[in-house]
Amino acid sequence: MILYLDASALVKRYVAEPGSAQVLTKIADARAVGTVAISRAEVAAALAKAVRFGLLTSEVAQSAHQAFRQDWPDFVRLPVTEPLLERAATLVWDLGLRGYDAVQLAAGLSWQEALEAPVSFATFDRHLWAASGRAGLIPFPNDLPALLDSWKRGEEPTALPPPAPLQTPQHRRRVEPGGAAGGEVTGEEGHRGEDAGHGQEGERIGGADAEEEAGEETGEGE
DSSP states (O other): OEEEEOHHHHHTTTEESTTHHHHHHHHHHOSEEEEETTHHHHHHHHHHHHHHTTSSOHHHHHHHHHHHHHHGGGSEEEOOOHHHHHHHHHHHHHHOOOHHHHHHHHHHHHHHHHHTSOEEEEOOOHHHHHHHHHHTSEEESTTHHHHHHHOOOOSOOEEOOOOOOSOOHHHHTOBTTTTBOSSBOOSSOOOOOSOOSOOSTTSBTTBOOSOBOSSSOBTTBO
């Protein structure tokens, strides 16, 4: 199974909150795990925003960010390109997405086409999750709307222990079929550059519907 993680899903690898267990299990089962390059900034922005909103202490957020930085070279990193941005602009119109959500979706679709194999698209944004299925990816979690409706605010999120390595470099660089290499990948792939993860008040760092917060920032993005 090939797994694409948007930033809202990536955060759940490093912060214990609803959805973290599902993400960790899915990553463990995957033979390749990828994301778009700008997710590197998105994850940092999500953790910093959690500190501003009092959801994480600075120490916990820094610990989670350090674990993410150590993992970063082992993800398949899909670059932002002009063709990717053109595709994202089309998805904005076709699926009613916000700009950066469309770039994340364009990256997942382009990777699937390059590999000529199904890609599971992990996100905890309700609108992007639905759009990924309509576009031809495999949405994960299987029933995100039900999960979002069932989760209640409980314990404060905390940094997870250092997660298991993603994959060996030898495994990661042989993403069959289609000959696409791991690490930096060329082609039509890209990102969603707004703050990912926690959106409106009462929701979690690594999962938010695409609703505007009153005041400063929008859910999943500034």
